[in-house]
Amino acid sequence: MINIGILGLGTVGTGVVELLENNRKVIKQRLGEEVNVKKILVRDLSKKRTPYADGKLTVQADDILDDEQINIVVEVLGGEEPALSYIKKALQNKKHVVTANKEVISKHGKELFELAEKSGVGLYFEASVGGGIPIIRPMKHCLAANRILRISGILNGTTNYILTQMQEKRRNFEDALREAQRLGYAESDPSDDIKGFDAARKLAILSSIAFNTRITPDKVYVEGIENIELEDIKYAGELGYTVKLVASARKVGKSEVEVLVAPTMLSKNHPLSAVRDVYNAILVEGDAVGEVMFFGQGAGKMPTASAVVADIMDAAREGKRRIYCTCYDELKVIDVGSSTSRFYIRLKAKDKPGVLSKISGAFGRNDISLHMVIQKDVKGDVAEIVTVTHQVHFNNLKKAINEIRDLKDVERVINVIRVEEVSSNGVHGDN
Amino acid sequence: MINIGILGLGTVGTGVVELLENNRKVIKQRLGEEVNVKKILVRDLSKKRTPYADGKLTVQADDILDDEQINIVVEVLGGEEPALSYIKKALQNKKHVVTANKEVISKHGKELFELAEKSGVGLYFEASVGGGIPIIRPMKHCLAANRILRISGILNGTTNYILTQMQEKRRNFEDALREAQRLGYAESDPSDDIKGFDAARKLAILSSIAFNTRITPDKVYVEGIENIELEDIKYAGELGYTVKLVASARKVGKSEVEVLVAPTMLSKNHPLSAVRDVYNAILVEGDAVGEVMFFGQGAGKMPTASAVVADIMDAAREGKRRIYCTCYDELKVIDVGSSTSRFYIRLKAKDKPGVLSKISGAFGRNDISLHMVIQKDVKGDVAEIVTVTHQVHFNNLKKAINEIRDLKDVERVINVIRVEEVSSNGVHGDN
The missing domain is CATH 3.30.360.10 (Dihydrodipicolinate Reductase; domain 2)
Known part of the structure; x- marks a missing residue:
């Protein structure tokens, strides 16, 4: 078990405590041992905090910096002082330090890295730039x-x-x-x-x-x-x-x-x-x-906590354990037929009354609802039909396509292609 | 000094040999010791090769796999066999293995990781996915x-x-x-x-x-x-x-x-x-x-070599040396005035004859050539002028802007903003 002490329980500190708790199992599996938050430095003991911090709070930094059972000190106070002095003392006491503090690292990096090297410990600062982005x-x-x-x-x-x-x-x-x-x-x-x-x-x-x-x-x-x-x-x-x-x-x-x-x-x-x-x-x-x-x-409670906890895991692993195969789970690969997506379908059919309704019927029978249908590009008596579905099961779609292929007025289903959207925030989610 | 053996001298193998040679100095500085290519496995000794490979070629894989002075084996043959057998033997002989082989890793990863763990060595495969992209x-x-x-x-x-x-x-x-x-x-x-x-x-x-x-x-x-x-x-x-x-x-x-x-x-x-x-x-x-x-x-000689050599460096570092401060150079931060860029300039001036020519004159005297000028948004007797320059020195631009500010018909230089283009290939270069 690795004992850590956390300096600060603001937004990022709370995120770190919560992430260590919420993902306790995967973290232990990937690291090979447990990470235990032993003490947390706060300014005000009476303030309401995450329940995971219960019984761990202290207002004395030295309770953490001088604790011989604490191997890793996590500094998430922000600002130049007292963060800088605490980091120095932690390094002097031969503890690995993980920090999200861009001000301290950018201004005092040289001195701190020399101190870390002298003490033979690590100084980790992935969270200081780009939040959770690995950089x-x-x-x-x-x-x-x-x-x-x-x-x-x-x-x-x-x-x-x-x-x-x-x-x-x-x-x-x-x-x-x-x-x-x-x-x-x-x-x-x-x-x-x-x-x-x-x-x-x-x-x-x-x-x-x-x-x-x-x-x-x-x-x-x-x-x-x-x-x-x-x-x-x-x-x-x-x-x-x-x-x-x-x-x-x-x-x-x-x-x-x-x-x-x-x-x-x-x-x-x-x-x-x-x-x-x-x-x-x-x-x-x-x-x-x-x-x-x-x-x-590049910022935010959980993305920044993601980088801080990754650094904690690396500090814990340092010189102790190489990462070998990490396939400790046995998941089943699901049949792609049960996956859902939106689909684009392009087909050629006779351009005569009732054809579109037969095609729509095949979709309907198989629980496929359509987002849009375009009929165009008529050559002679042949029309090209393009549709985009809502989210549907691939198996249902395949059944519908087979029925459509069997319709006597349908010449050919030319292509079936998955469609992905991004939701309004510009990056999250899709099908 | 770390001795490595390379299996294969095709496109990627040649890239690895060239990169180790071209960036020998930075690699040594960052790693703290030198990487020496001791032997390279090829099929045909008579083929013309990079001069950096001179005197290192062998057609016997065991010359590398059984060499006790070689700590790291780099497999860049591609394909399933004989690559798989060579990797297995290298791991059994307690050598770290670096590979770019997606076929071997995706099909035989389980067995190889177990073998590496048993032998207490590392198996590195950053180059097997996404070429040089860290993933x-x-x-x-x-x-x-x-x-x-x-x-x-x-x-x-x-x-x-x-x-x-x-x-x-x-x-x-x-x-x-x-x-x-x-x-x-x-x-x-x-x-x-x-x-x-x-x-x-x-x-x-x-x-x-x-x-x-x-x-x-x-x-x-x-x-x-x-x-x-x-x-x-x-x-x-x-x-x-x-x-x-x-x-x-x-x-x-x-x-x-x-x-x-x-x-x-x-x-x-x-x-x-x-x-x-x-x-x-x-x-x-x-x-x-x-x-x-x-x-x-995601592919290519040097991007893939970039990932392979990074893996070699990590394998060499494994359990030996933590990365402390890597600021071993003392570079000078240049005055931004001597930097070049394209610039967009927006200003307000009297809408009367000769004003534009005075403004252009100020640019010309300071060696600023203009890519485009737009005069628009005339309100009463005031015109708004927007120009974009070619690549110019910031100092020259500042001098020109100061001269323009002093022109009596110029009301205000509202903004000066850098402009970046990407060249036609979509990602490389800009100003």
Whole structure:
């Protein structure tokens, strides 16, 4: 069993406690041992908390930092102090540290990594950039054979939400900001986000890894989005562009890097231009791999907890256990006939009265409801019929298609193709 | 120094040898020791090879598999045999194995992982799915705290190229296939790709990891794209869809999974619908992280070598050395003034003769050439002018803007925003 201590029980801290509890079984199976939250640092013992925290709260950081049974300290307080001092003490006490703190890592990374190395423990910070999007570990491991030429990304969800609202809803900046605040995407003092400072810290972390050189946030040139007007967004659209707050860094010659955060118009075929709302994306260009992109929710309680808990698992595994086969379940592969989807069907039939009704009848008998039917492209006495169904079972569809094939006025069922939609939020769900 | 042996010197093997040589310095810095290619298995000693392979060739697999100084065996032969037997022997001889072989891993993964665990060595296969796109390690590590609900992806570049050609160039299937063959994207016998078998193997590997259950390719329901006609693509377009060969797997209830490869129409706002040409993308949905997407070149010499060499580095590092700070360079952050970009500028000026020429003069004196100028939105005697520049230095632009601000007929320079284009291949390069 691995004992951990958590510093902070705000949004992310609560997410971490809940995720460890909700996915206790898979985490234990994948890690090979259990993760136990031993103590949690809070400021106020009387505040109402998640029931999973019962009996674990303390107001003394040293209860965690000096506990010899705690192997891993998770820092989710945010802000520079006291987080920095706590992390230092934890590392000095030879505990692995997992943190989501972009401010501490971007400003004090050098000192902290030296401390971790000296103590022979790990310092993990996957959650500090891009929330739950895997980016730090992929850059350090999966792309390690590459010389990185450039990184560019949408690293701040608040500003991306505001720009998306301006573009799609024709809201002006102030209205879009108010909407972001109403939804909890922006703070009451939003300057850290809209002036680009939050993106600059994340870019400092990413470019330090990409170019193997220490880049602190004060070295990043920053322009925010506070001066972007609706008119600019409209012109951009007319010109075929989308305005995004782009954080980018690239190697210049042998010994220089360019590092900036600035509003940028992206052509519609640019991979970052399609990133909407609070989503983040990071494009990395390596000399061998070419361009790879990582996309997902860049913030939020559970996405950030996903990255923190993955780091906890890696810290627990460190030097102890290699990941072998992870197929510990025996799931059954279901017959695809029982799967559901929407389907597009194209067929050729005689262009005469009653044919469409016979075809519709075959669908109806097999419980297939149709979203739309188009009859067109008549050549001689032959019509082409295209339909799209609602969600239906594949088995039912196959039965209907067989009946339709047997209809004497149907020449040929040409094609049957699955159809996927995305729901209104732009990324979730489909069939 | 880590000695490796490579089985096979085809396209990927040559890429691995070249990448290890070209990026020798960064690889050594990041890993902390040198990777030395000791021996390479080939079939024909007389064939002309990369000069980096000189003096290392052998036609005897056992020269590598039985060499006690070789710690890591890299298998890039492809195909089921003799690759499988060689991998087994390497693992039995307690050597780490790195492979790009999707056929062997998808069909014989269980046996090989058990063998690796028994021998206490690692079996790495990042390159077997998605070429250089980080996906195996991110799923095993970064998303380890999640219950995976669904994965869906475009896992075969050949079919995606054909479908993109059909959609964008209105080529029919046969012409698009011939074009793919001419460009080397498709084999002379293309059935493995176009019938969906290649995608099925990759999906078997991904879904085994995602759902912690062994899924072999024969369990995957497969439809290929060989029956898709240009007419279908056209109708799909009219209906607002793009046709893609989608590989998808999802958990159904507690003990079942649905695993299929089939042509699917995706609505234009679906994240996978924008994946063009030979690119691959994998969308993973976890209960905590939500949806994350990984995008990049799914095949090719250097992208695949990028994944293989990353695996070699991880195998070399295994249990030996934690990654601490990797900032071993001291790069200078360049003044953003010397960076270049295209810029959009919007300003308000008096609507009278000579004003535009004065503005253009200020640009010209500072070496700023203009891509386009729009004058519009005249209110009373005021005109709004929008211009987009070619690639220019930011310092020059700032000087020009200052001169323009001082012009007496210019009321206000409202905004200056960077513009990024992507070149015609859809993803590479920009400003």
